[in-house]
Amino acid sequence: MPATPNPSFYGWRIVAVAAFIHFLHGGLLQQAFGAYVAVLSEEFGWSRTSLAAGAAIQSMEAAILGPALGWLMDRVGARTMVQTGIVLFGLGFIGLSQIDTLGGFYAAALVIALGSSLSGYFPLGVTVMHWFRLRRARALSIMGMGLAGGGIMVPAVAWMMQTYGWRATAMTAGILAIVLGWPAARVIRRNPAEVGQTVDGLPPEAPRPGATPAPADPHRHFTAREALRTRAFWTLSLGHAFALLVVTAVNVHAISHMKQGLGYTVAQASFVIGLMTASQIAGLLAGAVVGDRWEKRKLASGCMLAHMAGLLMLTFAVHPVFLVGFSLLHGFGWGLRGPLMQSMRADYFGLQAIGMIMGLSGFITAIGQVAGPLVAGALFDLTGDYRAGFALLALLAGSGSLLFWLARKPR
Secondary structure (H helix, E strand, O other): OOOOOOOOOHHHHHHHHHHHHHHHHHHHOOOOOHHHHHHHHHOOOHHHHHHHHHHHHHHHHHHHHHOOOOOHHHHHHHHHHHHHHHHHHHHHHHHHHOOOOOOOOOOOHHHHHHHHHHOOOHHHHHHHHOOOOOHHHHHHHHHHHHHHHHHHHHHHHHHHHHHHHHHHHHHHHHHHHHHHHHHHHHHHHHHHHHHHHHHHHHHOOOOOOOOOOOOOOOOOOOOHHHHHOOOHHHHHHHHHHHHHHHHHHHHHHHHHHHHHHOOOHHHHHHHHHHHHHHHHHHHHHHHHHHHHOOOOOHHHHHHHHHHHHHHHHHHHHHHHHHHHHHHHHHHHHHHHHHHHHHHHHHHHOOOOOHHHHHHHHHHHHHHHHHHHHHHHHHHHHHHOOHHHHHHHHHHHHHHHHHHHHHHOOOO
């Protein structure tokens, strides 16, 4: 039986801060972006494709920066990197509150994207992975609860937009991000050695009696070049990209679909997103329990089928019960699958070059991030609704289930 972690282990403070920063990202940007799309389209008359390009800018920027982020972490450290990102993230929203042109929207989206990359998924996830091994999936799942929990802010964002306008909402978001996020990031440390502790908080002189090494530890640290030569790198990356086709398309277009295609108000649509968030948190809790016990690739494969079924329910929702089904399936699948993406890469390839490996994988996953919103937006502009785009993305996500099933650990 694995040793009980030290309750004072500093790694859990790292996880708590990472979850809080993700909460800010989720509530102010990722899950609230759809509300901005809806109101900006209505006020300025910009097409869905044009607005979806704002989300695409974020994804393309993350892909371009990916390999450089690992190098930057080694040079300046995660704490400085995250604090700088938080400031840029906030300034981007403040700039968004002042825009009047599509070019200004893209410029603000670029600054927000740069701040999000420097303070989000990549540096926080890599930092947490260096603090945990035996409970890596659990730690990443808890961290992911911050991103999911950000969804509870979507109704508040929608209410503020309706009451005070989207400009005041964006300005408030920028100020909150800096005032709350910058001091929280001061807690971050690169690895346990910086505070005189060890991975998982276990005593270095007291290994687990009679235990063989944990299955999650591959005892082989791949270089980036070696990882690229494995089938697992490509199946994981492509499967992750197929999942993001659905996740990013839903984040950008779901509220607009429910508002214009299904006849709900922004507030009602935001309630559905809130229910999806609750399901996502349930999925993260399940991942914290079973993520280090069950085979991760099979869990991820099942989650892809949940993504497919959920998006199809949203696409052809003829009754509110379909929206509930979408919220439960998509949210739970997203919550359970998300942390497994990082944990599987660390389990399969080790930590020696994990930053570069994740950065290179980011080039592939960015295809899904970019394509999802653009495909849905383009087919909306072509057909007048989201049905064709959502149905196509759902079927692609379902086929991604096979990719994860084939993603066996390299030997």
